[in-house]
Amino acid sequence: MEKMKKGDLAEFKKNYKSPYKGEIIISMGTCGIAAGGDAVYKLFESEMKEKGLENVKLKKTGCLGMCFCEPNLIVKLDGMPDILYGNVDERLARLIMNEHLTKKRIINFNTIFMPTDDIGRKIFKD
Amino acid sequence: MIKQHVFVWDPTPSNSSAVYNYLVKKVNERDLGESIEVYRSTYIGLTSGTPIIRILPKNIIYTKFEQEDLGEIFESIVSDEVVDRFICEYDAKLAPVSERDKQSKQFKIVLRNVGYLDPESIEEYISRGGYKALEKAIFEMDPDRVIKEIKDSGLRGRGGGGFSTGLKWELTRKEPGAEKFVICNADEGDPGAYMDRAVLEGDPHTIVEGMAIGAYAVGCKEGFIYVRAEYPLAIERLEKAISDAKKYGLLGDNILGSEFSFNLELRWGAGAFVCGEETALMASIEGKRGNPKPRPPFPSQSGLWKKPSFINNVETWANIPPIVEKGSGWFSSIGVGRSKGTKVFAVTGKVKDPGLIEVPMGTTFREIVYDLCGGILDNKKFKAVQTGGPSGGVIPEKFIDMSVDYETLMSIGSMMGSGGLIVMDQSDCMVDVNKFYLQFSVDESCGKCAPCRIGGKQLLDLISKITDGKGDKKDIQKIKNISNAMQKASLCALGQTTPNPVLSAMHYFEEEYMEHISDKKCRTGKCSNLVQYMIIPEKCIGCTACALKCPVKCISGEKKKPHIIDQKFCIKCGECFNACKFNAIVRG
Incomplete structure (x- = not known):
């Protein structure tokens, strides 16, 4: 990796494009891992490969702050609202893959709504 | 037409939600399943005593409506309009800033990326505008301007003390000497606190960027993050963040091709609470025993290795990049x-x-x-x-x-x-809570100064006496005297603040304290030595519910006949008291 110079950051930001059509963001701070986030991550990792869902990015993140429903994850798909699912167990994880990711249907069960806007993006928007 | 997603949150159990049922019925009646979908939501980002509806993609939130208003709301969803009078708007006066999350009273600056960003990917951090503030500071601002900006923003230390961050930086900058140090205090040890861990694990680059800006403003070439070893994941992610930043030329020599160089290292704390105190923390970084030092000289004059040093908490550092990026006016408009x-x-x-x-x-x-x-x-x-x-x-x-x-x-x-x-x-006993915190402070006292080492122990003994039912009215005055001495004579904030929980509880819950001392009673049943559970024979119908619950099996009696508690073996857990449906068990 070449070291960045003045102006490179903006250039990098402009050219940074995600090749994916969506994201699954699993809360994996120490708290999320302790609540079982790690197992959910591994399940998604193996099952998504099997099901050919490779256009969706699987991503780890820190603690979203919603301790009461860990492990939790956010599903972001193009053209659909961002949905946060809480208390994700194996059954719900499979449902998310079969219904939400494949058929684009939000699961009407344990739907915890995305609690806040993604303010980080707004603070640093151009 | 774009499909509308309607989320319904109801304080009553959601499978009997009248709002949800009404909307679903309406959608089915009109056969609008293709364009409107209704969901039950178990959490919607805010709560209230009445149901909440949130509609996407427009992101409209309705609260405080009645059952009869639902027809109007439904029609507005169908015709893609908005009913203004039910729109939920939170008090804008606290934060008249456009970025504020109007839907949930929260406003995220420190946690802006936590939970959205992959903490192990520097690419993603940069793509969200990361390190832009550092670039701005180095190329567009001179160090004094950065300090002025922080000072004007009104940012105060988030570790608890509340000292002006800008002023601290300025004092350190004014000190003579070429070698100065910048430190991040990530030794979070309060029981029940995990804010810093969330930031370190969720957004480590913010800390790196904030510290680099601080180092540029004050004129440091080296910095340390003092993080406790109990946070292995935070350490792992911080280490990755530092090495990635070095690879990209955002840390190390000649940052972004400029003259400014800055190196950052991690130091692990071994778990002593007192090492969160700044002078003890610096001693610990130097490899010495983590004991505090009397001040003056302040760390800004003689800190780490007797060089001018300044130290800020994790949360304070996370505030720095947005302030530099957006300006002090933006920040000071919040709060x-x-x-x-x-x-x-x-x-x-x-x-x-x-x-x-x-x-x-x-x-x-x-x-x-x-x-x-x-x-x-x-x-x-x-x-x-x-x-x-x-x-x-x-x-x-x-x-x-x-x-x-x-x-x-x-x-x-x-x-x-x-x-x-x-x-x-109401089920928590204030005296018992005080005892817990005192025990914590006594365990964590470093033992260097007498007021903290001896005073803490004496306070704990007095409080234990009260919870054991041996308290005396004179003890209150004794507690006050010892507290006073500790506050005045202790070397560092640990000893000075140890009596705080006791003093404030004695002030606001005096009645409860006096009950423990004069009546030898604990109203919550938490102080087990002051409690006795008894069964009133006239009320007991012999349902055996209590006997089944009792973990030590000390309740006996025949079915359908009054039971009895064997006080000798009772551990006063209160399970029987909660199990009895006939009020036959009394706590005395």
């Missing part, structure tokens, strides 16, 4: 009075939705406990909230509408602290 910006709180204890929240300064405890965290567990009554952990104090119910900021909390005998909020309900 109230002399407390600017936001504060992260880790809310734990007896609330329905515990968690990590960030609110503008000036938010009230009622908003935090009831609107953001769902209220008290099992709908019990709110009793008090403990702020500032073992150095803070309790805030009783009469102050629940008080604004949360440095000055207000000080004025009622508590302190902001690092941000742990422990909510207590």
